[in-house]
Amino acid sequence: xxxxxxxxxxxxxxxxxxxxxxxxxxxxxxxxxxxxxxxxxxxxxxxxxxxxxxxxxxxxxxxxxxxxxxxxxxxxxxxxxxxxxxxxxxxxxxxxxxxxxxxxxxxxxxxxxxxxx
Amino acid sequence: xxxxxxxxxxxxxxxxxxxxxxxxxxxxxxxxxxxxxxxxxxxxxxxxxxxxxxxxxxxxxxxxxxxxxxxxxxxxxxxxxxxxxxxxxxxxxxxxxxxxxxxxxxx
Numbered sequence: 001x002x003x004x005x006x007x008x009x010x011x012x013x014x015x016x017x018x019x020x021x022x023x024x025x026x027x028x029x030x031x032x033x034x035x036x037x038x039x040x041x042x043x044x045x046x047x048x049x050x051x052x053x054x055x056x057x058x059x060x061x062x063x064x065x066x067x068x069x070x071x072x073x074x075x076x077x078x079x080x081x082x083x084x085x086x087x088x089x090x091x092x093x094x095x096x097x098x099x100x101x102x103x104x105x106x107x108x109x110x111x112x113x114x115x116x117x
Numbered sequence: 118x119x120x121x122x123x124x125x126x127x128x129x130x131x132x133x134x135x136x137x138x139x140x141x142x143x144x145x146x147x148x149x150x151x152x153x154x155x156x157x158x159x160x161x162x163x164x165x166x167x168x169x170x171x172x173x174x175x176x177x178x179x180x181x182x183x184x185x186x187x188x189x190x191x192x193x194x195x196x197x198x199x200x201x202x203x204x205x206x207x208x209x210x211x212x213x214x215x216x217x218x219x220x221x222x223x224x
Contacts, residue, residue, distance in 0.1 A: 046217050046218050047161065049214065096161075098160075110160050
């Protein structure tokens with residue numbers, strides 16, 4: 001079955017760069033139509049889509065965050081990495097990665113990131 | 118960007134009630150709409166994709182309808198495990214956008 005798991009630092013200081021890794025199993029990111037996306041959720045707030053990388057390395061970003069985000073994939077390692085620069089306390093949230101095949105059908109458990117000095 | 122507006126923001130209902138949640142898109146998204154359920158402390162769970170297609174393993178009391186700009190998620194007979202947050206999301210175009218959520222609470 002498909003599983004995804006997020007990992008990375010859970011506490012970062014303002015202005016630092018956040019690096020999150022999504023390690024997945026049960027599918028290949030070289031299969032046509034498949035993608036892996038990142039979505040975040042600040043405490044008590046709604047979901048916010050951040051980025052998505054497709055099997056053909058097409059990459060899409062949320063426009064307000066595009067200058068701060070980079071998404072990359074390593075098909076052989078079965079990993080997708082998201083970096084977000086210049087972190088701010090408003091970026092405190094739970095960050096999820098999810099398998100995409102027309103919709104985000106399988107999600108990781110999420111990792112909570114706190115931005116504080 | 119396509120804005121997704123959900124209503125109501127919260128609804129109080131009893132076990133066995135029929136509950137309807139609506140989602141309106143700021144422009145035509147055809148049937149490119151998904152619905153998610155989120156229980157506190159858990160990741161979202163896909164319920165419906167393509168506006169009306171039930172995701173595998175999701176109980177048949179959940180159904181979705183609509184196209185264009187107006188969509189509906191219906192729970193035909195509310196069960197105790199259905200008390201949760203519900204989100205719609207458009208998958209028509211980038212940037213992908215979610216609605217603000219609807220909390221289904223116990224009456």
